[in-house]
Amino acid sequence: MAFNWFRRQHNESSNTPAEVEKTEQSQDQAPSTPDAAPTTTPDASDLLAFAKAAYKNIQQKQQDAPIETEAVTEAVTEAVTEAPVVEEQKIEEVTSLAPEVESVEESVEEPVDENTVDTVDSTESVAEVSDEVAPTASTNLSNLSFIERAAAEREARQQRLMQSAIDVPAPQAEKIDVNVVSDTSDIETEETEETSDFDSDLEFDDGFVWSAEVLAAQGRRPEDISIEEINWLKKLRRGLSKTRRNIVNQLKAIVGKGPLNSAAVTEIEALLLQADVGVEATDYIIEALQTKLRSEALPADAAIAYLKTILKDMLEAPIQKSQKNVFAPEKDTLNIWLMTGVNGAGKTTTIGKLAHLSQKSGYRTLIGAADTFRAAAVEQVKVWGTRSNVEVISNPGKNTDPAAVVFDAITAANARNTELLLVDTAGRLQNKKNLMDELSKVRRIIDKKAPTAKVESLLVLDATLGQNGLRQAEVFSQAAQLSGVVLTKLDGTAKGGVALAVVKQLGLPIRFIGAGEGIEDLRPFSSYEFVEALLSN
Ligand SMILES: Nc1nc2c(ncn2[C@@H]2O[C@H](COP(=O)(O)OP(=O)(O)OP(=O)(O)O)[C@@H](O)[C@H]2O)c(=O)[nH]1
Numbered sequence: 239m240a241f242n243w244f245r246r247q248h249n250e251s252s253n254t255p256a257e258v259e260k261t262e263q264s265q266d267q268a269p270s271t272p273d274a275a276p277t278t279t280p281d282a283s284d285l286l287a288f289a290k291a292a293y294k295n296i297q298q299k300q301q302d303a304p305i306e307t308e309a310v311t312e313a314v315t316e317a318v319t320e321a322p323v324v325e326e327q328k329i330e331e332v333t334s335l336a337p338e339v340e341s342v343e344e345s346v347e348e349p350v351d352e353n354t355v356d357t358v359d360s361t362e363s364v365a366e367v368s369d370e371v372a373p374t375a376s377t378n379l380s381n382l383s384f385i386e387r388a389a390a391e392r393e394a395r396q397q398r399l400m401q402s403a404i405d406v407p408a409p410q411a412e413k414i415d416v417n418v419v420s421d422t423s424d425i426e427t428e429e430t431e432e433t434s435d436f437d438s439d440l441e442f443d444d445g446f447v448w449s450a451e452v453l454a455a456q457g458r459r460p461e462d463i464s465i466e467e468i469n470w471l472k473k474l475r476r477g478l479s480k481t482r483r484n485i486v487n488q489l490k491a492i493v494g495k496g497p498l499n500s501a502a503v504t505e506i507e508a509l510l511l512q513a514d515v516g517v518e519a520t521d522y523i524i525e526a527l528q529t530k531l532r533s534e535a536l537p538a539d540a541a542i543a544y545l546k547t548i549l550k551d552m553l554e555a556p557i558q559k560s561q562k563n564v565f566a567p568e569k570d571t572l573n574i575w576l577m578t579g580v581n582g583a584g585k586t587t588t589i590g591k592l593a594h595l596s597q598k599s600g601y602r603t604l605i606g607a608a609d610t611f612r613a614a615a616v617e618q619v620k621v622w623g624t625r626s627n628v629e630v631i632s633n634p635g636k637n638t639d640p641a642a643v644v645f646d647a648i649t650a651a652n653a654r655n656t657e658l659l660l661v662d663t664a665g666r667l668q669n670k671k672n673l674m675d676e677l678s679k680v681r682r683i684i685d686k687k688a689p690t691a692k693v694e695s696l697l698v699l700d701a702t703l704g705q706n707g708l709r710q711a712e713v714f715s716q717a718a719q720l721s722g723v724v725l726t727k728l729d730g731t732a733k734g735g736v737a738l739a740v741v742k743q744l745g746l747p748i749r750f751i752g753a754g755e756g757i758e759d760l761r762p763f764s765s766y767e768f769v770e771a772l773l774s775n
Contacts, residue, residue: 242599244566244762246467289450291460293442296468300440440465445472452770470761473729475771477753481513481734486773489542503528513732514704516739523548523738546769552738553765556747565694565722565749565762567601567658572651572691574659574684577724578677578714579698581612581665583707584726584752588698589660590622591752591760597626601657606647607632608640608680611664619662625757629654640664640676641683648687659691674717681719694721696749699740701725704733708743715744722749725763729753734772 440446449471453463488509492502503524510520526548530536536544557563567573575592579585589605596603605623607630609615616632623630631647644661651659664676684693695718699707714720723746728734737748748763 241464242566243595244599245564246762285451285454286447288454288460289442289447292450292453292463292468293440293446295461296440296463296465300465445475448472448475448774452767455770456766466758470758471767471771473753473759474751474761474767475774477729477731478734478768478771480730480732482772482774484732485509485513485735486542489545489773510735513735514739515735516705516708516743519552519735519738519742522552522742542773546773549738549772550765550769553741553748553768556741556745557765560721560747562747565747567596568692569601569657571657572648572659572688573657574648574651574661574688574691574693576661576663576677576680576684576693576695576718577698578663578695578718578720579665579724580700580710581615583665583698583700583703584724585609585665585698586615586618586622586662587755588724588726588750588752588760589619589662590626591757592660592750593623593628594626594757595760596658596660597628602655603628603658603660604647604651604654604656605630606644606659606661608643608647609662609664610638610640610643611666615662615664641679644680644683645687648684648691652688670713673713677714677717695719696722696724697746698724698726699736700727701733701736702727702731704736705739707736708739711744715746720744720746722747724748724750724752724760726752726760729759737768 446468449468450460450463452471453467489506492505506527507520507524510523511517515523523545527541527545530544567575577585577589577592593603593605603626605619605628607616607619609619610633616630620630620632629650631643631650633643633646640663647659647661650656661680663680664673666673681693681695684691697711697714697718697720699711701707703710711723723740723744725737725740725748728737728751737751740746740748748765750760751763751768752760
């Protein structure tokens, strides 16, 4: 069974031993205020051992694999991309593209499939170790206090992990960007902007350790972690490095001076606005910080921890409200995702990446090329269809009715038992009214032709546009009954804070984020991972 990327666990969990300790301590000792963070933070050596165990498992999987998955997949998709673009075909003639690619991709996907996890038995997970330690501890350590028992358990767990972990080189500090302008003395080691192709490389560096720690905090086991997840988190962290550099270093300098006073709050306000967090979201954050500050003075670490909680809660609010914590196509039924957004926002690229994600997550997928306004749009979406090995339903005529394409796409989807139909729509028409009319018409056709389908309407937004992008978004939110946002181009922008503006100003949940131009550079949004990447050290 394919690993379902849409349903990947990505919420902070209290399942890790460290987190269990955290919960128990907070229950035993005090209300969970950020001040308690230093005493409840997972032990650093524990986390390092976790990262080493994860590293060993991935290494083992790669050794077991006949061919390197990512490298071959990329090579195949590149080869497909370079192939001449298929000529316009009538819907009836659309046949499955490049079947040999499918078979190669399937065969190389297998080693990272979750089913293979069982075959890797050389390392025990933190959770398993913990389970084993617990009874012994309760038998032998029953007379100890909670803290003493927790320390003893941690020691035992760590020893078990260390026994199974291999020797790996010490994490290498990634290149220090000499351009970093910071008024702090502790220059942060930062990833550079260059996009080295690390997809197939396995390096035990800072990025690996950080990513493993983020996964550990979400209750993951070392043997369940795949190189793709590590690579994604590294990419996300690197993508947000500009924003982080601008916010965190200075933020630390401000809060590091001591308890926050009103001047410090004003400085934080300016920093947030610079990162395109927007006035509304900034006001909310400042208000929340001030409320906290009125009651107590916060040391630097606690202030950052508290800020993380505020941001995470903000990003989670519309997700909770939508009552769809997991945004995934439903199996064995037709799901239709309408993709909207202005030209250039990354709509076509997003459709291609989503098609790929969907395909490799085991959904029968189809694309409907309903952006008939711009001649090149259909060709572009076809190229992405070829890359992701997903059929594209289009109409060969010029300026054809997009609603007719959608009609045909639904017919084809029904005939093929499609589970996810991704529909490209026009990003620009002669005027706002035409655009709204067209989107409404497409929606009507869907409701009529596929009344039982699960329909979602996603707005693709370019993060680099910051606040300007949000203004463009308004017309779509009026016309398309939006159910969420895909935030693209988060790599290399200093405006990563716009994610907070999106949820506050548009009131929409972020469902996916794009952090690069490659086919693997889009994943479901996790508020926990995003905030960690935004405010990590
Ligand atoms: N760096 C980066 N570039 C991206 C990302 N997503 C899309 N792009 C680039 O943005 C440009 C526009 O992307 P498209 O997918 O063509 O955008 P569109 O909204 O379909 O716009 P049209 O093609 O004009 O219809 C392309 O060069 C993409 O490679 C991303 O997450 N990061």
